[in-house]
């Protein structure tokens with residue numbers, strides 16, 4: 001593990017050689033205090049060591065205080081992280097009441113000079129209240145000031161983070177974690193590698209929070225997350241992880257816990273043999289479950305495929321299904337399917353459309369999980385197309401990064417459809433939205 005500074009959120013130590021910390025985020029409405037408290041308790045029980053809650057605006061600060069009070073009264077000590085977008089004042093207001101504040105430099109304040117002034121104020125409040133900060137840069141929402149200089153690139157992400165970390169150093173504030181997330185595993189890995197190198201050169205290596213953002217759901221979301229996160233963890237980069245899935249947040253924790261345990265050397269792969277000829281590999285597994293197999297394959301071969309040490313992979317062997325039956329990877333076709341998914345996750349070969357979908361959070365005003373499933377089932381024929389399904393109109397369009405098309409829930413049963421960054425249709429009733437999306441895509445292909 002790379003030697004880093006240590007950040008502290010409540011009782012949880014991040015970096016500095018401490019075990020990898022597993023975290024997740026609530027998808028309840030923060031104003032629904034009871035539902036959020038109940039979800040936090042379920043997430044703690046499922047293994048979350050830190051829990052993030054969205055704080056959309058000043059009105060939610062009181063709810064966060066109440067959630068914290070109720071959790072502590074129930075004996076739940078899990079640190080709470082406030083997630084802030086577009087409101088530097090909200091970050092400053094909530095900082096005394098939480099263990100950590102996540103800010104996004106790309107949308108902390110629309111004026112860059114004012115953003116720097118507000119960040120200095122936030123650091124003072126955090127110092128006073130012993131609150132940690134995450135400088136959370138996202139590929140899809142870099143500020144104009146940085147993309148004008150470096151484009152929408154991994155280099156720009158690392159440069160953006162270094163500027164904000166520099167402000168922390170200048171103020172003598174070191175209780176900081178940093179992240180550079182992207183839904184594109186190659187961009188994400190490249191950005192973190194650049195950041196790690198830049199921090200080493202500057203002499204202050206802050207702990208790193210790893211995640212593949214907007215990874216989607218199901219096998220593909222898990223594999224993308226495992227590929228990106230494991231590649232970095234295997235290089236000693238990363239101190240806390242979030243696997244973000246467009247599913248209930250409890251469902252994120254098995255993959256996150258697996259990653260923390262595997263790179264904490266508590267578990268090993270179910271790979272039983274490996275033969276490599278040139279850049280082709282045949283790997284044999286004997287896995288106790290499908291889930292273990294999926295995690296093992298992603299971690300065993302993600303980095304090798306991304307770094308182009310391998311070009312092809314064949315999976316043989318078996319796993320035990322939920323009914324206790326042994327399933328052959330060759331006969332069931334699961335081996336070939338997992339290779340296809342792995343090739344897509346590592347962006348070596350695309351065999352179906354690429355989906356970007358945020359996990360949803362307290363800003364989401366519609367059933368994003370059902371919408372993603374419908375979009376996937378109706379667009380599966382559109383190979384070589386990148387389709388985003390996003391949970392809110394405030395942050396979603398900015399976070400879609402390099403999607404060709406975007407389905408963005410507005411709330412109140414309405415959807416906006418985007419082509420790249422351009423809104424094509426607004427306020428479409430939800431039950432018509434996928435039809436309209438398909439019409440636009442088909443019309444575009446016909447031109």
Ligand code: SF4
Pocket residue numbers: 358359360361362363364390391392393394395396399
């Ligand atoms: S894009 Fe998704 S995860 Fe991000 S703030 Fe909006 S609903 Fe929440």
